[in-house]
Amino acid sequence: MVEHGKGHPDRLPPGEQQITEVEADRLDEDGRHAGRLILTPDRIYFLDDDHSSGSHDDVIDHLGFQGAEVTGDDTIGTLALAWGDQGRVYEGDTIELKAFAKAIDDQLNP
Structure with a gap:
């Protein structure tokens, strides 16, 4: 996984701080869209x-x-987020997707 400060921090809304991110499609x-999943608080x-422009971006509120x-x-793995x-379904490196899912769990269930 990529550590804080990499990737697309300029595209996050003001005040959002990146915890971690993973490259995923x-x-x-509409097909396959290359990008990054980014976890914030x-x-x-x-x-x-x-x-x-954000037309294919997803925003998932923790609530x-x-x-x-x-x-x-x-x-190759898939990460299904609900x-x-x-x-949505995202595809990427299985190990990195598992680490991203664990980071989500750690953030939501400290």
């Missing part, structure tokens, strides 16, 4: 590398967060 009906963000599940083999009445 969002998989959805209050939210989880997916920031799409190709659309700085509505319902869960994270990682599946995969030794190299919140409110929504959910």
